Amino acid sequence: MVVENRIIMHVDLDMFFAAVELRKNPTLRGEPVIVGNPEARKTKKGVVLTCTYEARQFGVKSGMSMFEALHKCPNAIIVPPSRKEYSETSWRIMEYLKGYGVPIKIASIDEAYMDVTEIAETWEDARELAWKIQEDIFEREKLTCSIGIGPTLKIAKIASDYDKPKGIVIVKPEDLPDFFRGLPVSSIPGIGNVTSTRLKDMGIETCDQLIFLSLLELKEIFGSMADHIFRLFRGETTNKIKERAPRKSISHERTFHGQPGEKSRYKKIMDSLFERTYEVLIREKLETRTVIVKVRFSNYKTITRSRSLPFPSHDREKLYNITKELLETHFSSILGIRLIGIGFSNLKKKEQKQLSLVDFLQ
Ligand code: TTP
Numbered sequence: 001m002v003v004e005n006r007i008i009m010h011v012d013l014d015m016f017f018a019a020v021e022l023r024k025n026p027t028l029r030g031e032p033v034i035v036g037n038p039e040a041r042k043t044k045k046g047v048v049l050t051c052t053y054e055a056r057q058f059g060v061k062s063g064m065s066m067f068e069a070l071h072k073c074p075n076a077i078i079v080p081p082s083r084k085e086y087s088e089t090s091w092r093i094m095e096y097l098k099g100y101g102v103p104i105k106i107a108s109i110d111e112a113y114m115d116v117t118e119i120a121e122t123w124e125d126a127r128e129l130a131w132k133i134q135e136d137i138f139e140r141e142k143l144t145c146s147i148g149i150g151p152t153l154k155i156a157k158i159a160s161d162y163d164k165p166k167g168i169v170i171v172k173p174e175d176l177p178d179f180f181r182g183l184p185v186s187s188i189p190g191i192g193n194v195t196s197t198r199l200k201d202m203g204i205e206t207c208d209q210l211i212f213l214s215l216l217e218l219k220e221i222f223g224s225m226a227d228h229i230f231r232l233f234r235g236e237t238t239n240k241i242k243e244r245a246p247r248k249s250i251s252h253e254r255t256f257h258g259q260p261g262e263k264s265r266y267k268k269i270m271d272s273l274f275e276r277t278y279e280v281l282i283r284e285k286l287e288t289r290t291v292i293v294k295v296r297f298s299n300y301k302t303i304t305r306s307r308s309l310p311f312p313s314h315d316r317e318k319l320y321n322i323t324k325e326l327l328e329t330h331f332s333s334i335l336g337i338r339l340i341g342i343g344f345s346n347l348k349k350k351e352q353k354q355l356s357l358v359d360f361l362q
């Protein structure tokens, strides 16, 4: 049940196993690549684990038998899976996502749901966060992902799949009927091949005819699944994510177009980013040991600098001065600045001060 309005994000890596293979061997880029058993040409056995979008154009899909896949795309290049690399890469990406400290549900090797309500006040904030996540994952892993943002987990998931690869799709509660209009029924998680074929026989291929049906009418078509579908269209399926990982870092950044010499403007942006980052530190009763700054120049060269303290601190002046020292040297660059970022990492919960007897007696 939906208790209150939440902003849920679903991050899903694009053609994950295949993307890792392309990263390893860039000559495969642009080719129809299937990750699966390379012996399949001879043995005709095995299934497609995943494939590149070029192979998908021939109708090849995850889970399809290799026999059928090679029939559809005889020139496909078959690459054996590198399981260890997939799980290590996935682990690093999930650790990065957990670093936001928001409720997170890792749903499979390449997808996670996050409840970003407390770090994104508006849907536009969520969009900026999605940009940052895409950029960070690409910077760290050279992999792309698609992100769906919506009021429930299911809608976020459908949205992340809507504009692959590299998509960011936001579906606000008020966009719901429009979003479902024209959407193939097969995009609904849980509607598999059998149901879609049955629906097709009834002349239903998109959600259009289903959105405004009553629960009773849906029951005639879907039986026990009707209630779920009725609530899905209205944004009323679950929006709850229970797990929460401890926050590993806090950061805020801003992209803008700065010209050489605009030092006072840069300082203003630095101050406001510092405020936002420091505010989270205090609100969440944390202390930091490491201040990190990031600067992107107009030529897109990006640098990060950090400084660590001997002990965790929440001393505003100390943290501000370090931030300022790390950043200000770059304000005189003859290149303009495109982005400034400020972060705190190596976070620790602030020690609760023990009440002394004197405190008690006062
Ligand atoms: P998906 O996210 O379903 O697929 P994908 O990442 O390859 O492609 P997309 O861009 O559409 O998200 O699955 C993630 C990985 O899980 C996928 O790369 C391979 C693996 N997988 C299997 O091993 N068997 C399967 O049947 C499916 C669906 C996926």
Ligand code: MG
Pocket: 012, 013, 014, 015, 016, 110
């Ligand atoms: Mg994926």
